[in-house]
Amino acid sequence: MTTHVLKIVITGGYATGKTQFVRSISDIEPVSTEQVLTATTERALKHETTVAMDFGSIAINDQITLHLFGTPGHERFDFMREHLLVGCLGYVVLVDSCRPAHLPQTQHLLFRSMELTEAPFVVAANRQDDPTALPLNYIRRRLGLPFNVPLVPCVATDRTTVRGVLLTLLKHIAARLTLHS
Secondary structure, eight states: OOOEEEEEEEEESTTSSHHHHHHHHOSSOOEEEEEEOOOHHHHTTOSEEEEEEEEEEEESSSSEEEEEEEOOOSGGGHHHHHHHHTTOSEEEEEEETTOGGGHHHHHHHHHHHHHHOOOOEEEEEEOTTSTTOOOHHHHHHHHTOOTTSOEEEOOTTOHHHHHHHHHHHHHHHHHHHHHTO
16 A cells, blocks of 8 residues: 655744644654744744744555644745745645734735745634634635635644644645646
8 A cells, every 4th residue: 555645834924833733733753943042022922933844744544644844934934935835735824813913924925825836725823712812704804815715723732623724724635636637
């Protein structure tokens, strides 16, 4: 029996939960390139940041394994996101539902990613368990997200919701493949 390995990229702005997303779902000990932050303003959100990528793997079934590549969120590492998007089957754009001021950065990232690849993607609204989380319809409107792009609630620390995001992406990919065949 042949196992198919599919490349999936997890991207998003700074401190949106990409590393945690990969850690929550990976069947293997994730590879992480986190470094300690030195800027005081950045340390207000977290103490470490990804500088190259995160890597994890999850077996969907006996025939399909997803290799998950988490991108850095800082703009100075955009070149890594561009490299990681090459050859991906699809990608997840993670947005922090509790930080509306960061939505323009996510919108820019969305447009840039769509310029780099035609791969299907979904947007995952992280931190939907927080009472201050923005509603999905508000996030969709602020990002200018078309209705044919799935917007999925997520909690990056919860394996079940992360799995739901990945399954939604796989269904979205399958639907696009069906339309183009």
